[in-house]
Amino acid sequence: MRKLLLLFLFTGMAATAQKNLTVQEATFGQYQSFAPKSMVAPAWRKDAKTITYLDATYQNLMARSEESQWAEAILVTKSQLVSALKAKLPSDTFELQMFPYTYQWKDKSTLSFEVNGKNQNYLVLFDADKKEVKSAIGVASDAAKQELSPNGNYAAWLKENNIVITPLNGTPINVTNDTDKGIVNGSDYVHRQEFGINKGMWWSSDSNKLLYYHKDETMVANYPLTNWDERIASNKDIKYPMAGMKSEEVVLMVYDIALGKSLTLKTGEPKEQYLTCVTWSPDGKQVFVGLLNRGQNHLKLNVYDAATGNFVKTLFEEKATTYVEPLHNLTFVPGKNDQFLYRSEKDGYEQLYLYSTSGKLIKNLGFKDVVITELLDFDTDAKNVFYIGTANNGLDRQLYRVELKSGKTAQLTVGSGTHDAIVSTDGSLVLDNLSNVTTPNDVSIINLKNSKVTSLFKAENPYSGKTVLPKMELVTVTSADGKTPLNGRIIYPANFDAAKKYPVIVYVYGGPHAQLVTNSWLGGASLFDYYLAQQGYVVFTLDNRGSDARGRDFEHVVHRNLGVNEMADQMKGVEFLKSKSFVDQDKIGVSGWSFGGFMTTSLLLNQGDTFKVGVAGGPVCDWKYYEIMYGERYMDTPQENPEGYEKTSVINKAKQLKGRLLVIHGAQDNVVVQQHSMEFINACITAGKQVDYFLYPTHEHNVRGKDRIHLNQKIADYFDTHLKK
Known part of the structure; x- marks a missing residue:
């Protein structure tokens, strides 16, 4: 009897293990119950050899440091954050469901994130060491696309199609007041978010000026979408510029807080062109803009004076018999206001080019047939820059480091597969997440100085004991x-x-x-x-x-x-x-x-x-x-x-x-x-x-x-x- 019972239990367990996925599991399980163990929202603490992330409950901000030999510790709890918010903003109520996973490190001790209160949304600067809110700027609950200024004193945000700036301690400023919904300011939905566009507003480094898109789509045909939810169905018109028809007209504007007014960059004719690669100069005096013609086969990288809007010069042009597709803003080299990185596929693969602000190509930083998929950051003295790029005929992702002066490139990760890596601010440590067809997730710290690899954890197969995936x-x-x-x-x-x-x-x-x-x-x-x-x-x-x-x-x-x-x-x-x-x-x-x-x-x-x-x-x-x-x-x-x-x-x-x-x-x-x-x-x-x-x-x-x-x-x-x- 005992043998029969054991046989029944064994075969029952085996049957359970062989159970096919339900359609519900097949739809969401990959991101929920069958998601491999991973670090949630990892980020290197600035100027510190410490990695932070959220715990499995999303309630606490955790930390692992080189000093502690990568032992796990709680850095900030959600309850500590809520207490600090209540102390700073006693007139509002905070019921956070989780620790803000969109946090960023502004410096070694300061976190930046957004939280929702009962009355307003807040852009917060939080001291992670002292467990106190340094500043919090409140914006309307229905605010969109909030942008905190570098000094933390201003928050720019959208109220429908207009821009509002809220000072830290002051009265909100209406930057634009357009009543026609066909005039859209500050939105990232410009040129239908092609050309890598994901922002519509940019603060200057000194926080004195706000650069923004101004889109006029009044001339674009309305396209009806039928709303079936109402008692009598109604049309919701959108602007949809179809191929070969009239397109939107876009300019860039600069709002000066001290002067209280905006000026337009003189990007000129024709009005139907695409404004891309939008980048402030490090000193906030100039704006770099890529002008792409509607035919999308001719790009000009231009410089404009931020104080007057005047055209300064064209740094270089890029042409193609097929199309030119700029997808990234410029990246200035830290400490060198006259050098920047430009990404282009003009020589066959999307790679890096080091330019001077005079328009001179200093160095082609491309490496073999590697396509850059993500530009990371520089090391401490900006001698090198890191990026994620392709390998193995595009199947793999590896971490690379290129020296700006010589162009010498090194592949820093070795295991075949997909490496999702981030580098510490001094460029000495890498948090590496590796997955491949046999590895759910292998998380480790790589010391680039001595090549030592410290394993943090290896995720188990999340399907084991639940279902058997087909080969x-x-x-x-x-x-x-x-x-x-x-x-x-x-x-x-x-x-x-x-x-x-x-x-x-x-x-x-x-x-x-x-x-x-x-x-x-x-x-x-x-x-x-x-x-x-x-x-x-x-x-x-x-x-x-x-x-x-x-x-x-x-x-x-x-x-x-x-x-x-x-x-x-x-x-x-x-x-x-x-x-x-x-x-x-x-x-x-x-x-x-x-x-x-x-x-x-x-x-x-x-x-x-x-x-x-x-x-x-x-x-x-x-x-x-x-x-x-x-x-x-x-x-x-x-x-x-x-x-x-x-x-x-x-x-x-x-x-x-x-x-x-x-x-x-x-x-x-x-x-x-x-x-x-x-x-x-x-x-x-x-x-x-x-x-x-x-x-x-x-x-x-x-x-x-x-x-x-x-x-x-x-x-x-x-x-x-x-x-x-």
């Missing part, structure tokens, strides 16, 4: 031009049997600025991909030419013909799949969202003999309906490239539909507006083609929150219904 393998496929190795990922069905034949789902994106296959935990896949594999599918993904992290020429093959070379490469992936005896060649499906939705629909229409089923979410169906900034970069205007627009439109090919296609769209989509899919559906009706359509009435370009479970279930059900049978 995943990284593969290489040669591109359609026969020259380029492409990175692929194949997830095998659960309980894989090579003697059987399985249906295939190809998950695709394929467009610029996205990479789906990486040497990281889960191989860069979503847990939903593994869920589908547990349901009996081979799940395959290929990063075709045109996708991210492989350099300029790899991406620029898309120019003027989006989807053409990308599809050719995806079909090479299909050839790879068909060479496998376990692949059912009559049951191949494809799925993707946004650019992936465009690729899904394109593949189903152009390769109808290969793909039986497709699920296209938020698909671009004709690039003439897409916005100017992104669309014209890759396709030029419809007037300039009518053949390219005609060739890549899926609306024009609706009559070619053979398989089953589900199109999903968010009714509030302000990125790929619903007109895309509606025009395609109408073309299918005209052609007598049956197509399935599903709308998420309250969602924008993607389906987020709890409704994501519904979306994933719908996708899984569609393939189960139409691909498996």
Whole structure:
């Protein structure tokens, strides 16, 4: 009896371990219950060999220091922070759910963060040693895009389309007073956040001036989005500049606090141009701006006088036969007001260039075929700068250090995989998080002076004892031009049997600025991909030419013909799949969202003999309906490239539909507006083609929150219904 009981318990435990994921777990578990152990919000304390982070409960700010031999200790508790806030601001109430995870170290002892009180939001400077609030500037509860000045005496923030500055102890200043909602000040939503734009306001180093975007979009056509929540549905108009049509007009302005007025930088004509790389000079006397023409093939880096707005000079120009895509502000070398770093892919890979403020190229700091993915910081004397860059044909991320004077570059991390590293302010220590296809997370401290590595912890496999993930393998496929190795990922069905034949789902994106296959935990896949594999599918993904992290020429093959070379490469992936005896060649499906939705629909229409089923979410169906900034970069205007627009439109090919296609769209989509899919559906009706359509009435370009479970279930059900049978 005892043996039978033990056998029952053992087999029961094994069955539990073999349990498949639920669709709920597959949707959120990757970031919740199945998230590998990691440091939350890590940051190096300035001028100290101490790393700080939040504990597992998010209630305490923890610290590990070299002095304590990296032992863990509590630095500040949430309750200490709340007590300090109440002492400084007794007229308000604070009920923090967690310690502010967006904190930053301003100096060795001062933390900067934002907290919400009952009456106002506050931009806080907090002394972590004394456990007291040094200063707190209150802004309206509905304030947006708050920016604290370097000296901590002012907070700039947005009240709808206008800018307000609140002094530490004073009356708020209305910097702008535009009543027309088509005039937008200080917003980061300029040029639709292309060109790396993520801010709309910048303080000068002396905190005396505020630089900001001023956008006039009154001339841009209104685009209606229908709000279905009201008793009688109503339209919410947005400004949406479509390819080939009128675009917004943007200038940069400087507000002088002492003078109480703004001036405009004289960036000149034409009014339809893109203002990028916006950077204050370290002394606050000049502003550097990249002027990119609407054709996006000619960039000028200009200098302007901040006191007058006058043009000073053009430092250099960058031109391309395809497109120039500036994505980063300048980075001045500490202690050298006349030298800065500029990032560009002009020589084939996005790399660093050291320039003088006279416009002279001092040093090309590029290294082999490494693409910089994140610029970190300098060491103490600014002899070196650190960055994260690619390796292993774009699959890996490694930490590099380059000496500014010589250009000598060293790779500082060695393990193959994805290194998420941050460097101490003196440049001597590295907090390294390593993951790869077999490692959930390996966290260590690297001493760059003696190469000593101190392990802090190694995350356990979060799926152990809960579920068995199907086998995943990284593969290489040669591109359609026969020259380029492409990175692929194949997830095998659960309980894989090579003697059987399985249906295939190809998950695709394929467009610029996205990479789906990486040497990281889960191989860069979503847990939903593994869920589908547990349901009996081979799940395959290929990063075709045109996708991210492989350099300029790899991406620029898309120019003027989006989807053409990308599809050719995806079909090479299909050839790879068909060479496998376990692949059912009559049951191949494809799925993707946004650019992936465009690729899904394109593949189903152009390769109808290969793909039986497709699920296209938020698909671009004709690039003439897409916005100017992104669309014209890759396709030029419809007037300039009518053949390219005609060739890549899926609306024009609706009559070619053979398989089953589900199109999903968010009714509030302000990125790929619903007109895309509606025009395609109408073309299918005209052609007598049956197509399935599903709308998420309250969602924008993607389906987020709890409704994501519904979306994933719908996708899984569609393939189960139409691909498996």
